[in-house]
Every structure is written in C-alpha cells, then in structure tokens.
Amino acid sequence: MKVLILTGMLASGKSIALRVLQDLGYYCIDNLPPNLIQHFIDIVNSSNPSIQKIAIVVDARGEVFFSHLDDMLLYLKSLGNCDIVFMDADDEILIQRYKLQRRRHLIAGEERIEETIKRERGMLKPLREISSYIIDTSRTTDDMLREKLIKLFSANEQAGELTLIITSFGFKYGILKDGDIIMDVRFLPNPYYIEDMRERSGLDSDVSDYVLASEMAEGFVSRFEELIMYLVDGYKQEGKKQLVIGIGCSGGFHRSPALAEEIAKRLKESGYLVIIDHRDIGADNHGN
Numbered sequence: 001m002k003v004l005i006l007t008g009m010l011a012s013g014k015s016i017a018l019r020v021l022q023d024l025g026y027y028c029i030d031n032l033p034p035n036l037i038q039h040f041i042d043i044v045n046s047s048n049p050s051i052q053k054i055a056i057v058v059d060a061r062g063e064v065f066f067s068h069l070d071d072m073l074l075y076l077k078s079l080g081n082c083d084i085v086f087m088d089a090d091d092e093i094l095i096q097r098y099k100l101q102r103r104r105h106l107i108a109g110e111e112r113i114e115e116t117i118k119r120e121r122g123m124l125k126p127l128r129e130i131s132s133y134i135i136d137t138s139r140t141t142d143d144m145l146r147e148k149l150i151k152l153f154s155a156n157e158q159a160g161e162l163t164l165i166i167t168s169f170g171f172k173y174g175i176l177k178d179g180d181i182i183m184d185v186r187f188l189p190n191p192y193y194i195e196d197m198r199e200r201s202g203l204d205s206d207v208s209d210y211v212l213a214s215e216m217a218e219g220f221v222s223r224f225e226e227l228i229m230y231l232v233d234g235y236k237q238e239g240k241k242q243l244v245i246g247i248g249c250s251g252g253f254h255r256s257p258a259l260a261e262e263i264a265k266r267l268k269e270s271g272y273l274v275i276i277d278h279r280d281i282g283a284d285n286h287g288n
Helices: 014-023 034-045 060-079 091-101 113-129 142-159 205-212 215-237 255-269
Strands: 002-008 027-029 053-057 082-088 133-136 163-170 181-184 242-249 273-278
Touching: 002 014, 002 060, 002 113, 014 027, 014 053, 014 082, 014 142, 034 053, 034 060, 060 082, 060 113, 082 113, 091 113, 133 142, 142 273, 163 255, 181 215, 205 215, 205 255, 215 242, 215 255, 242 255, 255 273
Parallel strands: 002 053, 002 082, 027 053, 082 133, 163 242, 163 273, 181 242
Antiparallel strands: none
C-alpha cells in the first residue's frame, strides 16, 4: 500500500492537492490527528476489497494532538512505502491569501496573524525536515499547481524513483525557494537585446537556437548534464524522491527556458524521469 502524508502551511494549497490525489485514485482523509494515523492504516490494511493508495492530511489544525508527533514520525519511517508532501508559501503570500478571502487563521488566538504563522511553522518543522516533496506555491495559480501535482504524482507512480524537476525562473521575481540545485545562466548572450526576439520566449526555436549557439552554452549544458547524472545516485541513496533543479536568468523568459528545455531533453534521452516547469514565462514584464 502506498501512503502519502499531505502536510504544510494552512492556505498553501493542500485542498487543491487533495482533490488532485483523489482524481489519481487515492483514498483521502483530511485533518486526521497524528495519534490516529497508525490505527487508520491498520484498518485500511485489513479492508476488503483492499485499498492500494491513501493520502492523509496532517496540519496545524490538529495542534492539540501534536504531542504524539514523534511517535507518528517513527511509525511512518517504519512503513517504507510512505512519502511526506509538504506544501509551503512565503509568509507574505499566506497573509495576502487570508486577507483576500477574508478568513481568519484557523489556529489564531489573540495574536497577530504574523505570529500565528510563525508558531505554525515551528509546529510543522519536524515534518518539513523529513519531507520527500516540498512544493512552494508562492508564485503558482491554482491551475498551475494542479498541473504540477498531476505531472509529479502520475510520473512518480509510473517510475517509482527519483523525479527530476527542471524549472526555469527569473531572478527579478525571486529565487526558486524549493530548488535543490540552482544555476545562474545570466553569463550567456541575452536575446532581449535582439529586437526580433525580445517579445518571443526561449521556447521559440530561433530564440532557443540563439541561446544555445555559443560554445559557452554548449560547454555549460554538457557539463551540467554530467554533474546532474553524477549526483543522482547520491540523492537516491539519501531517500529523495524529487530533485528540483532551477535554471535562472534575469526575467525567466529567454535564456533559462531555452536551457531548461535542452537539459530536460538530454536527461530524458538518457533515461531519467523528467518534469519541466517554466515558473515565470508568463510574467508581464520580462525585463532583461
């Protein structure tokens, strides 16, 4: 039986993730106290017909039961076929979401919301530290998040091994916070300064050809591919299920998408499971 523990900050997108997992055939249960997880899994194991995949949401709403968290973590590790998915977002983004929806934080007392979020982070820190997947939703729309989750968990089920997520981004919109490896490619020629290419992205063939044409670009792609292939076994041995590789340029529109696509293509040809994601390609102002 496959077990997913879905956790993370309130207002980070767990409800969307839960619906995606339901569509992928998971039996889902929301807001289960940590001390009941073992009992619930025992019930599922004895069910007839058998249930093959379950997803359990554990978050700060169950704070009164978190004294049992350490026991629950030990039990999860003993299962072997259990992954923890941690959903997160920047504090200021979480605050904006609460204000936009005119909702109070579900564990708020008399303190300010900033203090509640800080307390929530402290409560969930042990879960974040052992998570198999950390998904930052700070800059994703609901549709983008659904697509990312479907790709990630569909691919993971098919392969059952490390998934490489190659993500292009623009430094002007903030660094990729959930990246495991970050590469700055602003040293390469920038199509922004070519008038015919300024409004077209690195996904267009002529823009991509321009970015990849230089000897420097070819050398970088070849060496970076070799580095990733060298590192993958080490990450697998540490039990990682996903490796997020960020390729950043100024605006995330020209150079980084072109290079992300090329690196992803080469890794796929070498037999790796690869998902590609362009975080900032739809941003309004691409800059240079």
